[in-house]
Amino acid sequence: MLLRGVLILLVVGLVVWMLSARARASKRPRSVPQPEAFVRCAHCGVHLPRDDAVIDGASAYCSEAHRLAGPREPGGS
Numbered sequence: 247m248l249l250r251g252v253l254i255l256l257v258v259g260l261v262v263w264m265l266s267a268r269a270r271a272s273k274r275p276r277s278v279p280q281p282e283a284f285v286r287c288a289h290c291g292v293h294l295p296r297d298d299a300v301i302d303g304a305s306a307y308c309s310e311a312h313r314l315a316g317p318r319e320p321g322g323s
């Protein structure tokens with residue numbers, strides 16, 4: 247009799263714990279890296295995190311040197 251009550255409590259507690267753990271996991275999308283955080287250097291075309299990029303208006307560059315060099319036209323020699 248007592249064992250059955252403990253078992254039911256255990257199962258109910260497990261279900262509640264699983265539901266709360268799942269709710270907590272779905273509320274945390276922060277660990278997933280965002281693809282929008284990457285930009286492409288307008289000069290050499292290398293991809294780098296936006297935080298590391300040198301932003302000049304609408305263009306992004308990998309370094310200050312490439313920002314000064316300016317955007318390179320694709321296909322131009």
Ligand SMILES: [Zn+2]
Nearest residue numbers: 287290308312
């Ligand atoms: Zn570059």
